Amino acid sequence: MSTYFVTGATGFLGSALVERLLARETCDRVYVLVRPASQDKLDRIAARWPRRELVMPVLGDLAEDGLGLSDVDRRRLAGGIDHLLHLGAVYDLTATEEHNSAVNVDGTQRVVDLAAELAVSWLHHVSSVAVAGEHRGVFTEQDFDLGQRFASPYHATKFAAEQIVRSQHAVPWRIYRPAVVVGDSRTGEIDKVDGPYFFFPTFARLAKLPSRLPLVGADLGATNVVPVDYVVDAIDHLAHAAHPPGRTFHLTSPRPQPITEVYNAFAAVAGAPTMAFSLPGPLSAPLRALSDRGLRALSRAAERVPGAKLVFERLGVPAEALPHLTLTATFDSTATQGALAGSGLRVPELREYSDTLWRYWRDHLDPDRARRPRSGGALGGRTVMITGASSGIGRATALAVARHGGIPLLVARRAEELAQVREEITSAGGTAFTYPCDLTDAEAVRAMLKDVLAQHEAVDMLVNNAGRSIRRSLLRSTDRQHDFERTMAINYHAPVRLILGLLPHMTARRFGHIVNISTQGTQVGTPRFAAYLASKAALDAFTRVASAEAHGNGITFTTVHMPLVRTPMIEPTKVYRRLPAASPEQAANLVLKALIKRPTRISLPVGTLGAASYAIAPKAVDRVMNVIYRLGAV
Structure with missing residues (x-):
């Protein structure tokens, strides 16, 4: 023992x-x-x-x-x-x-x-x-x-x-x-990205090119790669074998693996173009020397040149690793092979298990795996958190998401109405989850997000739809500061709270899409809606900044400038009964477009015209809008 x-x-x-x-x-x-x-x-x-x-x-x-x-x-x-x-x-x-x-x-x-x-x-x-x-x-x-x-x-x-x-x-x-230890040759399992894995994202990008595109290679040196199962099996065997002390064992491939061979082994299984032939040695030698010097220079530049290190981070390759892509030594493992004779242990050729390593990386380690298209379409299997989902645009959006194979996470204050929406979805063969929550209560939101992230592997998308609208002129609002605070609480602070709460989760997965429901009123400047439009304009400005900051992390935003939509929110305002309005289903189609196509902005002609007119002739627009205001048309 x-x-x-x-x-x-x-x-x-x-x-x-x-x-x-x-x-x-x-x-x-x-x-x-x-x-x-x-x-x-x-x-x-x-x-x-x-x-x-x-x-x-x-x-x-x-x-x-x-x-x-x-x-x-x-x-x-x-x-x-x-x-x-x-x-x-x-x-x-x-x-x-x-x-x-x-x-x-x-x-x-x-x-x-x-x-x-x-x-x-x-x-x-x-x-x-x-x-x-x-x-x-x-x-x-x-x-x-x-x-x-x-x-x-x-x-x-x-x-x-x-x-x-x-x-x-x-x-x-x-x-x-x-030598360079990669994943298990039978399962592909490995716990971190290292060595050749640094370049797997590049193989994935190259896979978008025609696989038959012939590439010309060069002798850029060699490396030495061994699977982890060979290493641990060999150590286990050698540690218990009857060998004298003071022995050193090279757990290496018996022959070096040229960089072109390693590239082809992984490019082939990734579906990327392979190197059809290599330049003869005399032609490769200058390229190899240039490559060695270039990689060292790039590594030094990453430390000294502002922004250079960011480039390598975006590529997923630590700049410090660049000079060590190839090995200058050739490792003789003759004694080790002799010591393992009869054990059945051998180093498999990389081409024998490269597909296994690739599949494991693609399924478990690819930093962009959450972003890959799915077989069920753009929303197939995606979890989509929708606020204000108990009625109106939110309800219609939830039903549409479910029809497209998504999994709506329904958020609103009214638990009974949420349950009814979930029942509609499940009766039609879909899946949905309800999370009653007062979005103006910071602690309630934190608790809700904690529950959601504990129960679901991911929140792929967020639709900030819940909102409050108030139609009142400024002269009638001089003693109603609370109107501005109430609209800001639900229209601005609530979505920002949700975005900040989900941002670390989405950043870790390098994927997330956030749809913020705004209004074309921010583009037109509709009178009597100062409180409402100010809160939506604040969210628009926040979204623009957040979109720029999060873009590199795979997180995208869409602002939907909604037209007037006939929902319970506008029913108290009698003037709206005379105006044309979109149905909740029509509005949901805009949200669906935002989730599937993920544009930066969705605007309708009226809003686009209003924004352009104000940019060109702001005083003229003010005079027109003042006339409309005095006529009480809106």
């Missing part, structure tokens, strides 16, 4: 390795070092492990003296650990040198000290091919310090950490150097 102590168990590689250890019949106990702040994460990960009752969390931190272990834990662990597997590390090319050193170097020294103190039988250190730095040529499993330089703090600290393990003689050790 074997007892293990594992650092980095909440990381992707570490969690997969713990799962393998627990599956061994000879596993007696697995102690995992976990930071107090990561206990919940460990619980979530451990939920899928077999025999999780064998897992014993040990609170600590690689960055703390003595790993932060309590005296009780030290006594409990002393003399009882067969294998200490050290996987905890910072793998972030954007991290500072101090942070890299504190975890990767100082943390490894603390692990080595603990291994000696506890008298563990074996110390297994998971290093990286990064120790080769900028070495050019073959780098064998016996090679270590060849005078190589390091292009980043991460590479330098991985070298320093391995040196610490090699320099100690208290505990027998083995070292494992994985």
Whole structure:
């Protein structure tokens, strides 16, 4: 029976390795070092492990003296650990040198000290091919310090950490150097975007081009990619095999993968154009040298040139990663392949599992996956929150959304009427949910949004339709300040409150569309509606600013300048009975257009003419509107 102590168990590689250890019949106990702040994460990960009752969390931190272990834990662990597997590390090319050193170097020294103190039988250190730095040529499993330089703090600290393990003689050790680790070759699972995944959004964009478009490639160097299941299976096998101490194993592809080959493997499964042929070596050499210099220059520029880093962020590629797209060394794994002989373990060709990696990324990690068109149409399966949904435009919009396959989230004060709208939708075979709420009550809105986000995976769209209209001249409003405050509360503050409440959620998903129902009165300047139009104009101005700020996050806005609509809101105003008005269904069609087409603005001819006239001749428009006001036509 074997007892293990594992650092980095909440990381992707570490969690997969713990799962393998627990599956061994000879596993007696697995102690995992976990930071107090990561206990919940460990619980979530451990939920899928077999025999999780064998897992014993040990609170600590690689960055703390003595790993932060309590005296009780030290006594409990002393003399009882067969294998200490050290996987905890910072793998972030954007991290500072101090942070890299504190975890990767100082943390490894603390692990080595603990291994000696506890008298563990074996110390297994998971290093990286990064120790080769900028070495050019073959780098064998016996090679270590060849005078190589390091292009980043991460590479330098991985070298320093391995040196610490090699320099100690208290505990027998083995070292494992994985190449660029990608997802599981059988499931595609991975927990973060890294390495070649940085360029998957580019493949998705290129897929819009004709797939038969021939591209010309060049020899821009090579990388070395291995799936996580091979890495953890190999470590599991090698850690328990009868090999002498002091061995280093390259968990790498037996042959380097040219960048053009990697591109074609993913471009083919993404549906993007592939490289039909490559330039001969003599022609590629200058391009490769130019590429190497160019990538380093771009990385430096991102730190120095204002706005340059933003460009890379929009592309999804950290500028710090650009100089490390290719490996200058070629890694010899002959000894490792020999040690694995008879185990059935081999590194699959990238083309054998690239489609699996692509599908997993597309379904789980694509930052724009929420924006992709769906089989049910633009609204198919989309959750659409609609305020003022108990009657009028809101009710008609909810019914229309449901007919188009959307899922309306009905919001209004009147619970009974909301229930009736939901019944109409469900009777027709649709799905809807009701959320009675007073939108002028900030606490009620917060509670409602909390419930919505707990019950639904996403809120894709928001229609701010609820509103209040007041028709009263200014001279008759001099003692009615509350009219202006009431209209502002529901027409402006309420939608802004909802937008701000949903903005972080939509930003995280990089998708959201918000429709704000305004009125063509803001374009015309209709007399007697100062309170109403001012509140709508405030929302229009807010929307214009929010639209610009949120655009880069995949969030879009539409302002619908509605005409007069015959709804319960206008019934108290007798003059409206003589004027032509749209039906709620006609108004809902405008909202539907806003949800499906997502234009910035929807305006009708009367409103557009009013805005243009005022821009050209404002005084003339004022005189005309004053005559209309005195005649009482509106």
